[in-house]
Amino acid sequence: MDFFGLFNRRAQSKNVAKDRLKLVLVHDRVNCSADVLEMLKNDILKVMARYMDIDSEELDVQITQTMSDKNEKVPMLIANIPFKNVKPPRAARSLNE
Amino acid sequence: MGEVIVITSGKGGVGKTTTSANLGCALASCEKSVVLIDADIGLRNLDVVMGLENRIVYDLIDVIEGNCRLKQALIKDKRYSNLYLLPAAQTKDKNAVTPEQMLKLCESLKEEYDYIIIDCPAGIEQGFKNAIAGADRAVVVTTPEVSAVRDADRIIGLLEASGLKNPLLILNRIRPDMVKRGDMMTIEDVTEILAVDILGVVPDDESIVISTNRGEPASMDKNSLAGQAYRNICRRILGDDVPLMDLTISDGIFAKFKKLFGGKNKA
Numbered sequence: 001m002d003f004f005g006l007f008n009r010r011a012q013s014k015n016v017a018k019d020r021l022k023l024v025l026v027h028d029r030v031n032c033s034a035d036v037l038e039m040l041k042n043d044i045l046k047v048m049a050r051y052m053d054i055d056s057e058e059l060d061v062q063i064t065q066t067m068s069d070k071n072e073k074v075p076m077l078i079a080n081i082p083f084k085n086v087k088p089p090r091a092a093r094s095l096n097e
Numbered sequence: 098m099g100e101v102i103v104i105t106s107g108k109g110g111v112g113k114t115t116t117s118a119n120l121g122c123a124l125a126s127c128e129k130s131v132v133l134i135d136a137d138i139g140l141r142n143l144d145v146v147m148g149l150e151n152r153i154v155y156d157l158i159d160v161i162e163g164n165c166r167l168k169q170a171l172i173k174d175k176r177y178s179n180l181y182l183l184p185a186a187q188t189k190d191k192n193a194v195t196p197e198q199m200l201k202l203c204e205s206l207k208e209e210y211d212y213i214i215i216d217c218p219a220g221i222e223q224g225f226k227n228a229i230a231g232a233d234r235a236v237v238v239t240t241p242e243v244s245a246v247r248d249a250d251r252i253i254g255l256l257e258a259s260g261l262k263n264p265l266l267i268l269n270r271i272r273p274d275m276v277k278r279g280d281m282m283t284i285e286d287v288t289e290i291l292a293v294d295i296l297g298v299v300p301d302d303e304s305i306v307i308s309t310n311r312g313e314p315a316s317m318d319k320n321s322l323a324g325q326a327y328r329n330i331c332r333r334i335l336g337d338d339v340p341l342m343d344l345t346i347s348d349g350i351f352a353k354f355k356k357l358f359g360g361k362n363k364a
Contacts, residue, residue: 013280017243018286018290024247025250028247028250
């Protein structure tokens with residue numbers, strides 16, 4: 001009896017396929033490997049750490065797609081960086097120093 | 098002056114050879130002179146799909162190396178007198194040919210025949226580069242699966258980088274029952290992801306297996322649904338405006354009843 005299955009429909013698998021494909025193609029198209037993204041993530045962390053206290057575990061960097069002003073799909077880098085607090089001015093160190 | 102069309106996909110096993118054979122036959126049945134080139138050197142298969150495997154004397158490499166004249170290597174089809182096959186060599190590898198040589202071959206075939214259909218090998222290496230070198234137009238075959246669509250995207254990028262702009266898509270092996278219950282990507286899903294125009298859709302059809310067993314392309318079989326799909330694609334290549342085959346299925350009363358009582362739909 002499959003009656004209760006009606007109330008518990010799993011996500012249509014074609015939508016799962018579509019979402020996974022979209023994500024993987026964004027990476028394929030910009031030709032950005034996981035290694036490069038990891039290096040970028042670490043460098044961003046280093047710079048940010050000069051100004052604020054960051055929990056590196058919480059950092060989320062990913063490549064997605066957005067529409068440009070010309071209505072073309074362009075890749076976009078999104079970084080979600082939650083921080084605990086901004087360092088006092090004296091503790092902050094610019095790269096120029 | 099004829100036109101050279103390369104049939105490509107990136108991923109193997111999505112139906113490039115079947116598509117090449119069926120389009121070749123369909124174009125020939127529309128009174129066009131056609132040469133099918135098997136560019137999959139070392140792994141030739143277009144000859145068996147066409148049922149011409151017993152007639153091979155010379156092959157593509159023989160022509161390129163000058164062991165025979167081009168006309169000697171062209172095998173005349175059993176069914177259509179205006180359809181020819183240039184088979185791949187089975188004992189050489191892909192590096193035995195250069196893109197320049199393929200281009201020259203295509204140029205000379207174009208002078209005499211209306212359509213040159215090139216069956217491209219899977220992959221993105223030398224064999225692919227050879228197959229697309231002389232092409233005027235590219236057709237990308239894919240199935241509605243993540244791996245095939247991903248590879249198709251890569252191939253579209255490579256084709257455009259090589260100057261073959263606006264490749265057209267054939268979506269192969271669609272299963273209307275799976276599309277209907279949301280377990281297979283639709284034509285719209287795939288064209289949206291790949292951002293290309295669609296040339297045709299071909300349903301998953303047993304008649305393809307049967308016709309391939311016999312070496313008689315399905316497009317010659319009036320009762321084959323896939324054969325009809327290929328004949329439609331052929332007409333679009335010739336410039337006719339043919340609507341895409343309607344592959345949606347509607348619920349019959351019995352199916353609705355079964356659903357109502359929680360019966361499982363068997364594919």
